[in-house]
Amino acid sequence: MNIEDVINSASSYQQLAINTFGGKEKNTFYNLPIHHVNPHYVRPHFRQGKYISGYWRDGDGNTSINTYNGYYARNPRH
Numbered sequence: 001m002n003i004e005d006v007i008n009s010a011s012s013y014q015q016l017a018i019n020t021f022g023g024k025e026k027n028t029f030y031n032l033p034i035h036h037v038n039p040h041y042v043r044p045h046f047r048q049g050k051y052i053s054g055y056w057r058d059g060d061g062n063t064s065i066n067t068y069n070g071y072y073a074r075n076p077r078h
Helices: 003-008
Strands: 017-019 024-026 034-037 040-042 045-047 050-052 055-057 071-074
16 A cells, blocks of 8 residues: 555545735645655664664665655554
8 A cells, every 4th residue: 555545545634725915825625644754764673583784764765875765654553
């Protein structure tokens, strides 16, 4: 499932409203089941007895290429 599927399946949202006089945008999305995650380094650790090396988590799926855009993830409750 990609970010567009999550947004389209959100139970309640309102469209983005733009004030055409001031050129300012007002984000009026509510209760979307997603959040933005900034890219970050994951320290080495043990998970279920297995050692996990440290790596850069940026959401592109390739830990050898470091990007700085981040990614969107589902909220834990959804």
